Amino acid sequence: MSRISTAELSRYLLTGIITRRGCLRARTPLRAGGVAVANRTFIHTAHTAATATASPTSTPAVPFRKQLKDQNKALKASGNKKKKNADNQTVPGWELTVGIEIHAQLNTSYKLFSPATTSFQDTPNRHVALFDLAVPGSQPLFQSESLIPAVRAALALGCTIQPVSRFDRKHYFHWDQPSGYQITQYYEPFARRGRVTLYPRDGIAAADGDRIDIEIERVQLEQDTAKTTAMPGNVHWLDFNRVGVPLIEIITKPQIHHPATAAALVRKIQMLLASVDACVSGMEAGGLRADINVSVRRVADDGSPMGPLGTRTEIKNLSSFKAVEDAIIAERDRQIAVLEAGGVVEGETRGWSLGSTETRRLRGKEGEVDYRYMPDPDLGPLVISNNLVSRLAGSMGVLPDEEINDLVDTYGLSTKDAMSLVTLDDGARVQYFYNVLDAMEERLGLGSNSEPASEQRHAQLAANWCLHELGKLTELSSDLAMTPEGECRVPSSELAAILAHLHRKEITAKVAKELLWAVFRGEIAPNGVTQAIESGNLWFQELSEEEYAELADRVVQGEDKVLSEFLRFKQGKAKAYPQGKLMFLVGKMMRAGVEQRMDPSSAERVMRARLESVYLPAIEAS
Known part of the structure; x- marks a missing residue:
């Protein structure tokens, strides 16, 4: 034109x-x-x-949910049942190789090369500077505050910060890039040679063993593009608020050989970026996107590769951890099918849609020549002083792996609960847990290291409530409004007061849950938990040992068949203790007694003691 x-x-x-x-x-x-x-x-x-x-004959758009349902129906009708991902990590005779490129939006107030503010929720096209739209004569002005989260992210990934780096232009023409090029760091990135260690708790494939180290080749600064929203009828809406938002691109070496491990790496990197407050948001909110490079090659019977790495294809813009794993499996299987049929895998860029069973071709794969990389003539070198790097490294705080180990070793939490605390609310949930624990120990007169991890029952109680009971509040109500300081709509001091009473067995779990809801709804005045218990006469008046024993004697009447299971174990005729039968009897006790005066653990203890000292000797004597 x-x-x-x-x-x-x-x-x-x-x-x-x-x-x-x-x-x-x-x-x-x-x-x-x-x-x-x-x-x-x-x-x-x-x-x-x-x-x-305007075309009266155009086909109406099919709702996405209906498309997914139709796909599932067609899959069931074909009789081809999809394998579970856990059982689909390898294909005999083939080796999968994966490299990952992750784009993460940095936590900054301004764009990378303009003073326009970064905005993700405001009205579209309201925060756009002249340079963002490539208005002729406008010049890039590097916003130095972008360095802070970028360097923190690189340090969290174990990278070496380069004292001098430079910006380059990556040329391509698309509607989401007004200037016709993207400013990035192709030749001299600001960080190199990092490493991320993954463990089984991170969700790696079983074949990767107890740990696997994935090397980070480089981390580079670059601009984001405009946000494109596809509408029905091949219409695309553009929001230029996102143009120029600072990104880091994290590029790994092709060292991953299992789809689950690739998804685990993306999840781990998101957790690391959140722990140092470097990333705006995670995959679920669009603040982190992954491009996956996939190739396959044949292997011999002993597992050794036959030939060099295969031709790689790139799957663009994956926006969930499940999509990463599913897309890799689908592309691996497609490439293997092509090669087994005698075909050739083409280097190309492919796409993936939620609910798909196969990747789709987008375009031929561009190379360095296609992008015509060149140094940006409007930007000088980026110089990062050792003093800045040292200061940021010294203020990093505890990284996730160290914190998870501490939660498990010091407080006796399960690995799953420890990981959930660290990852929820961008790390604010674990701070809330510490706040609750400190206030609870003060009320109980305990020190955090006064007991071994196995005896830290109060810490385990606090973790359970901070995760599960607090989570139930949001299922039927609004958000917790968790702050980075670890406070929310349920103040940590109020939850600590409830848990201190529960730990001392001064109230029941049912009463504790009712008090939690009351605090959440604002029905209890600040520091008013104890007064609410007093005014409602909610104190737990537990049965005596004699009353528990009398109740146990009553519920075992007519349960000769159940009691015989315990006798068989005592005589060595059964390998495992019949715990299920014991809990059956405890359940009968709980139903037969007054709920407000009974503790399940006390009921279990008394029932177990009566079995060993009274009921079984009586059966043997008869």
Whole structure:
């Protein structure tokens, strides 16, 4: 097409007025004051508004949920049942190799090369500077505050910070990139040579053993593109608020050989970035995206590879951990099928949709020549002083692996609960746990190291409530509004008060849960938990040992068959203690007694003692 004049280009970029001539067409010219551009509708060159919306014979859009249901029905009807991912990590005779590129939005107030603010929830096209839209004559101005989260992220990944790095232009033309190029760091990135260690608790494949180290090749700064929202009828809406938002691109070496391990690595990197407050949000909110490079090659019977790595394909913009694993499995199987049929795997870029069973071709794979990388002439070198790196390294705090180990070893938490505390609410949940624990120990007169981990019952109680009972509040109600300081709608001091009474067995678990709901709804005044128990006469008045024993004697009447199971174990005729039968009897006790006066652990203890000292000797004597 003919060259667009500067005046025409300015009208397009600043006011949204698009000429009817040329390759872009708009339904209605929309205007906005100043540099910000109003909500605009862009139609790709191949599809005009008339074609997209006016055709009476066009097929109506099928809702996505219905598409997924139809796919599942077709899969069931075909009789091809999908394997579970855990059983689909390897294919005999083939080796999978995966490398990952992760793009993470940095936690900054301003864009990378303009003073426009970063915004993800505001009205579209309201935070756009001249440079973001590539207005002729505008120049990039590096915002130095972007360095802080970028360097913290690189340090968390174990990288070496380069004292001098440079910016380059990566050329490509697409509607989401107004300038026709992206500023990145191709030749000299700011960080190199990192390492991430994965353990079974991170979700790696069983074949990877007790740990696997994945090397980070480089971490580079770059700009984000505009946000494209696909609409029915091949219409695409663009939001330029995201143009120029600071990103880091994390590139791993191709060392992953199992889909589950690839998903575990992305999850671990997200957790590391959140722990140092480097990333805006995770995959679920669009703040982190993964591109996966996949190749396969044959292996001999002894597992040794036959030949060099196969041709790789890239799967773009995966936005969930499950999508990472599913897409790798689908692409691996596709490449193997192509090679076994005598075909050739082409180097290309492929896409993946939620609920899919196979990847789809997007375009041929670009190479370095296609992007025409060149040093950016408008930006000087980026110099990072050792003093800055040392200060940031010294303020990193405890990283997730160390904190998880501490929660398990010091407080006796399960690995699953420890990981949940560290990952929930971008690390704020574990801070809330510490706040609750400190206040609880003060009330109980305990020290955090006064008992071995196996005896830290109060810590385990606090973790259980911080995870599970607090989680139940949000199932039927609004968000907890957890703050980075570890406080929420249920103040840590109030939960500590409830748990201290529960730990001393001064209230029942049922009463504790009712008090938690009351605090959540704001029905109890600050520091008023004990007063609420007193005024409601909610104190736990437990049965005596004699009353428990009398209740146990009553419920075992007529349970000769159940008692015989315990006798068989005592005589060595059964290998395992009949715990299920014991809990059956305890359940009968709980139902027969007054709930407000009974503790399940006390009931179990008394029933176990009566079995050994009274009921079984009586059966043997008879």
